[in-house]
Amino acid sequence: MVESSGHARVAERFLAAFGARDDAGLRALLAEDVVWSMPGSGTISGTVHGRDAAATRAWEIAGRGVRTELLHVLVGRHGVALSLHNTAVAADGRELDEHLATVLTVRDGVITAIDSYLSDVDGMSAFFAHRTPGNRADQG
Known part of the structure; x- marks a missing residue:
């Protein structure tokens, strides 16, 4: 099925751009x-x-040093779900160790929605509770 294989390619490119910290490549995959x-x-x-x-x-x-391991790619009619394992250790010793599903909704070859489902919401919240020097984000 062309649609499904296209969704998988978008997911592969998304993960590659994230892993390489390729801003232009990532932005090219995201709908406005x-x-x-x-x-x-x-x-x-x-x-x-x-x-x-x-x-x-x-x-x-990425700026918090999160290492993302791809476990499975699950392809659907409207996108793809990525089964991932994220780990990281902050400078102050806080640890992140979670499994997650990142669901990418794809339309016309671009990602229109990303929904993240986490195994340890409290752990993620604690890990991302404080800003660290050099963080590129400005979200609260």
Whole structure:
């Protein structure tokens, strides 16, 4: 099915851009009006609207040293779900160790929505509770 394989390619390019910290590559995959929801109360929680806000969130996550391991790619009719394992250790010793599903809704080859589902919402909120020097994000 062409649609499904196209969704998987978008997901692969999304992960590659995130991993390489490729801002232009990431932004090219995001619709101008993309919406990204994330549970919790950390600095990356809530719903952001627009390509700039979504890119800012991605770089805040990356800026905290999060290592993302891809476990599974699950393809659907309207997008793809990524089963991921995120780990990181902050300078002050706080640890992040969570499994998550990141669901990318894809239309016409671009991501129109990102919905993140976490195994440890409280842990993520605690890890992203405080800003660290050099953070690129300006979200509250």
